[in-house]
Structures are given as structure tokens and as C-alpha cells.
Amino acid sequence: MGKIILTGDRPTGKLHLGHYVGSLRRRVELQNLGDYDKMFVFMADVQALTDNADNPEKIRQNIIEVALDYLSAGLSSEKCTLYIQSQIPEIAELTTFLMNLVSVSRVQRNPTVKTEIKMRNFEANIPMGFFAYPVSQAADIAAFKATTVPAGEDQEPMLELTRELVRRFNQIYAPVLVEPAIMLPENATARRLPGTDGKEKMSKSLGNCIYLSDDADTVWKKVKTMYTDPTHLNVSDPGHVEGNAVFTYLDAFSTDEDFAEFWPEFQNLDELKAAYTAGGIGDMKCKKLLNSVLNKMLDPIRARRHEYEQDIPEIYNILKKGSLEARETAAQTMDEVRAAMQINYF
Ligand code: ATP
Ligand code: MG
Numbered sequence: 319m320g321k322i323i324l325t326g327d328r329p330t331g332k333l334h335l336g337h338y339v340g341s342l343r344r345r346v347e348l349q350n351l352g353d354y355d356k357m358f359v360f361m362a363d364v365q366a367l368t369d370n371a372d373n374p375e376k377i378r379q380n381i382i383e384v385a386l387d388y389l390s391a392g393l394s395s396e397k398c399t400l401y402i403q404s405q406i407p408e409i410a411e412l413t414t415f416l417m418n419l420v421s422v423s424r425v426q427r428n429p430t431v432k433t434e435i436k437m438r439n440f441e442a443n444i445p446m447g448f449f450a451y452p453v454s455q456a457a458d459i460a461a462f463k464a465t466t467v468p469a470g471e472d473q474e475p476m477l478e479l480t481r482e483l484v485r486r487f488n489q490i491y492a493p494v495l496v497e498p499a500i501m502l503p504e505n506a507t508a509r510r511l512p513g514t515d516g517k518e519k520m521s522k523s524l525g526n527c528i529y530l531s532d533d534a535d536t537v538w539k540k541v542k543t544m545y546t547d548p549t550h551l552n553v554s555d556p557g558h559v560e561g562n563a564v565f566t567y568l569d570a571f572s573t574d575e576d577f578a579e580f581w582p583e584f585q586n587l588d589e590l591k592a593a594y595t596a597g598g599i600g601d602m603k604c605k606k607l608l609n610s611v612l613n614k615m616l617d618p619i620r621a622r623r624h625e626y627e628q629d630i631p632e633i634y635n636i637l638k639k640g641s642l643e644a645r646e647t648a649a650q651t652m653d654e655v656r657a658a659m660q661i662n663y664f
Contacts, residue, residue: 320355323348324464324498326403328366329380333387334527335612336520339508339570340470344501346392348468357398358462358644359388361637364403364410365455368448369438385633387530390623395636403458405641408648412457412655413450419486420453420479428452428475437523456480460487461648463496471509472519474500492658494651507569516545516563528612530619537616541609546601556597564604565591572611580610 325341327333333342349357361384366377381402388400403409425431431452435444455476459467460483467477477500484495502509510519513526520527528540546564550557559565565587574586581603584590590607593599626633656662 322356322464323354323466324358326360326362329361329384330366331522332383332529334529336511344468349397360401362403390619399640401641401644406648408652409457413454416483430472430475456483460495464498468501494654494658514544553600557594559591576611
């Protein structure tokens with residue numbers, strides 16, 4: 319069995335820095351290393367509809383936005399299969415079968431789903447589809463026999479459930495499905511990047527994001543008002559780097575080369591942190607550094623986005639080709655699934 323990489327994003331908005339460090343950057347690296355048999359990257363429009371059922375237009379528009387983000391971040395349709403979840407109905411079929419192998423209380427225990435239910439004020443009235451999305455996510459992964467899922471920390475409970483479902487399926491029917499492993503970012507900060515407000519995680523639903531497609535003015539506006547250290551009132555005061563969003567972002571994004579280029583007084587982030595903690599370093603200077611670091615990273619992404627935006631029909635062509643290709647793989651798995659379940663009658 320080879321290595322099959324699979325990940326996706328909900329097309330509920332443009333992709334942000336959390337997606338980038340949590341998963342997308344890793345996908346591009348893996349793609350360029352080429353150390354895999356297949357790489358699947360998809361837009362989870364069916365999942366996006368579970369909490370946006372009344373807003374199909376939003377999902378439709380964001381398919382293109384996310385596709386532009388993928389391509390401009392460096393994913394290549396030559397090296398990976400880019401597809402749209404809804405175009406693979408086999409996933410929905412597998413979801414139905416996997417739902418029989420898990421209890422409602424098991425899904426209820428999922429901490430990520432618990433937080434998301436609260437965030438959406440769904441407590442009294444959870445759409446059935448939203449409640450069941452972790453099972454459909456297991457089907458997303460299992461339908462492709464994925465072995466490796468590069469994702470942020472919030473996805474750990476989903477992968478745990480996927481492995482349980484795969485084990486149950488294989489035990490009851492036949493060893494058809496494959497247990498996947500999560501691939502978390504090496505950088506601990508990147509596993510759950512907080513928002514610009516310093517809280518929880520950067521998330522489209524919380525409105526605390528810097529988007530990959532934000533222009534330089536927008537990035538500076540957001541960086542300028544970022545949460546730092548409320549006790550650091552004067553430049554001479556000792557500062558705290560813990561819980562200070564500017565330093566969290568520098569942890570996730572800055573390199574030693576960035577220091578040589580933008581702030582040569584310090585060789586690396588550890589040196590700047592020590593000086594900031596001792597006192598004498600202003601927040602504004604740190605924000606300017608972060609702004610330069612982010613723009614250096616985002617400039618080539620912005621330039622590629624601009625190119626791809628010129629030919630939207632070509633984006634749809636790429637997604638159509640990818641979706642047809644992905645469907646063949648899922649259909650093959652489903653033939654085996656149906657045979658294992660003895661529902662291959664004719
Ligand atoms: P939504 O609010 O619609 O759920 P989201 O911003 O949480 O959107 P998803 O589409 O749910 O984004 O997540 C896609 C991928 O990006 C997942 O692998 C997830 O782990 C990763 N990811 C999202 N936000 C972050 C973050 N702040 N830090 C690290 N990884 C993240
Ligand atoms: Mg999410």
C-alpha cells in the first residue's frame with residue numbers, strides 16, 4: 319500500500335493564514351517533494367452546506383475563491399487531484415453505511431463539534447446533517463483509502479473517529495478500508511493559529527482572519543490593531559510574549575533570514591523575545607517586522623492569484639477534470655465496499 323494524501327477545506331470563505339500554516343503550506347511542500355502515490359485536495363461543499371443550507375450562492379462563489387487560493391499557494395493540478403466533494407456521490411453513499419457503525423453519543427463527545435455547535439448557537443436545534451458531519455468526513459477520507467491527512471489540531475477528533483469507523487467496517491465486513499494518520503504541522507503554534515484578536519483559533523466564522531488574498535494595506539490595518547500585551551504600556555516596560563498574538567505569529571511565520579533582512583539587530587526570534595521581555599522594544603516595531611514577514615510570504619501568492627483570476631473558465635476545467643478523476647477512485651472503493659457488505663446483488 320502506498321502513501322495517499324488527502325485534505326480539504328470548507329468553501330465558506332477565502333483561505334486565511336490559519337489554513338496556510340495548519341495545512342496548505344504542508345500540502346504544497348509534500349506535493350513538491352513528490353513522496354506519495356496520490357494526492358487529493360478537495361472543496362467540502364457538501365459539508366459547508368450543513369450549516370449554510372439557506373445560502374447556496376455563498377458556497378458556489380467560494381468554490382472559486384478557494385480554488386484560486388489553492389493554485390496561488392502553489393498546488394498544481396498536474397501533481398494533485400483537485401475536486402469538489404458534491405461531485406463524488408459515492409462519498410454520500412459511504413456516509414450512509416458508516417452512520418450505522420457509530421452511536422449518537424459517540425459523535426456528541428467530539429470536542430471540536432461541541433465548540434462548533436456552541437459557536438453557531440445550534441444547542442437547541444442542530445441540523446441533522448451538521449451533527450453527522452464527522453461521519454461524512456470519515457467517508458471523505460475512507461472513500462479514497464487515504465493514509466495521510468495534513469491538518470490542524472482541530473481535526474484530531476475527526477481522524478480518531480475515522481480510524482474507529484474504518485476498524486469497525488473492516489471487522490464486520492471485510493478489510494477494505496484504510497486507517498488514516500493525521501499529519502500535524504511541526505511548528506506547534508501552527509497547529510492552531512489564534513486570530514488577530516489573540517483568541518481561540520483564526521476562523522472564518524469568528525471574523526479574526528488575515529486572508530491569503532488580503533492586499534498589503536489590509537494586512538497592515540489588521541497587524542496594526544493586533545492584540546499584544548495589555549501591560550506593555552511604555553516602550554521601556556518589560557513585555558510578555560506569552561499570549562501576545564504578534565509573537566505567536568512571528569513564531570509561526572518568521573525565519574532567521576527574515577531577521578537578517580528586516581531587523582538585523584537580532585539574529586533570530588529568540589533574541590528579539592529576550593529583548594522584548596527585558597523591556598525597551600516597542601510593539602509598533604514588532605508589528606512592522608511581522609508586516610514585512612507576512613508580505614514577503616504573501617507577495618508571490620498575490621501575484622499568482624492575479625494571474626489565475628484572468629481565466630476563471632480554466633479553473634472550472636481543472637475542477638471538472640479533477641472531480642471526474644476522483645470519482646473513479648471513489649467508485650472503485652465503493653465496488654469493494656458493496657461487495658464486502660453483500661449488497662452487490664446483480
Ligand atoms: P469554518 O469556520 O467554516 O469551519 P475554518 O476557518 O475553521 O472554517 P476549515 O475549512 O474548517 O476552516 O479548516 C480547513 C483546514 O484548515 C483544516 O485542516 C483545519 O485544521 C485547518 N485550520 C483552520 N483554521 C486553522 C487555524 N486557525 N490554525 C491551524 N489550522 C487551521
Ligand atoms: Mg472549521
